[in-house]
Amino acid sequence: MSETLQNNGVTTPFASDADLLAQTALVVRAAGAAALERFGNVVRYQTRDELMSALAANDDAVLDILRPRLEALRPDARWVSEELDGGALPAGEWWVVDPVEGNVNHLHALPDWAVTATLVRDNQPVLTAVHVPLTGETYTALAGGGAHRNGLPLHVSGTTDLGLSIVATSQARPDEDEKVVRRVGSSITEMLVDALVVRISVPATLHLLNVAAGRIDAFWQFAGGRADLLPGALLVAEAGGRITDTEGHPWTLASDGFLAAAPGVHAAAVATLSR
Structure with a gap:
């Protein structure tokens, strides 16, 4: 059963990982809707600065939904702000997100893009939700709990060659x-x-x-x-x-x-x- 905690007078969910995953999936779907509203026309740019500005505008529009909602779900989890960064993280919980994974595709009106959010605990991914707005598919996985697409179990191929x-x-x-x-x-x-x-x-x-x-x-x-x-x-x-x-x-x-x-x-x- 989910518990709650008081955070500056606001009751905040302190969910099990399974409950938290379900709520995270709702967040990425809401953020995906915002990205979808911005999709459709090729964004033209003439310089690297113009490209970076267009990418940042997409990210910021989606982060305006992603970040406050995810932080409300897990107030003590820290936030990875640079999606291209690699390497190990300090101990504890971190939200690792990509507000528009495939952002350059989005700018070029290409269909290969998504919104992702992953909770990492002591450098191990605990749960993830990925929403693909153009197909309506939401992929979720919970460590030890399987992987699903729109609630149906996923299985890798049985190919041996x-x-x-x-x-x-x-x-x-x-x-x-x-x-x-x-x-x-x-x-x-x-x-x-x-x-x-x-x-x-x-x-x-x-x-x-x-x-x-x-x-x-x-x-x-x-x-x-x-x-x-x-x-x-x-x-x-x-x-x-x-x-x-x-x-x-x-x-x-x-x-x-x-x-x-x-x-x-x-x-x-x-x-x-x-x-």
Whole structure:
């Protein structure tokens, strides 16, 4: 049963993780509606400053809904303000959000974008909610409680042959270090040899939703921020997939590579990415 606490005279939910996830899903859906209202026309820009301003305007409009509502749900949880940042967090609870995951797609009137919110406790994702406004799909996962799309259970694919697999990768951020860019290019070449089809697009979260739903069989990325990997990592793990770095070692927020795969193709994907 949920408890309540008094916070400056306001009664605030102090929910179980399952209750908190349900409320978080409502928040990302409300925030997604705000992002959807801004979607439809290509936003033109001539300079990097104009691009950054347009991206920030989208983020701010959605954060105006996300941040106060999530902070009300978990008043003591701290807030990660930079979605491209990576690495481990200090101990305790943190909200890791991406108000418009795939923001550059949103600006170009492309459909691949979503709103995400993940609660991280001592560097482990506890719960996540991802809303895709254009499809009306809300993906949720609770550590130890499974992964769902609109309330229905998700399961990764049963594929066992990488040669019959659809796999995907993504560019972690603009202006990536040249060594990382060349590593990405080499890995794509290797996967083009070994897999059936390779999909290459942003953002990472949309690919990871597809892995969790069994639509594609593996996703990998080099580098990357917390906000683009944590939601999908929890969803895939709770849907029965394997999460490691690209060499097959346990993945952490400090890892420089990430692999999410159906169990039947994980070892082959590691072998390909390790060449």
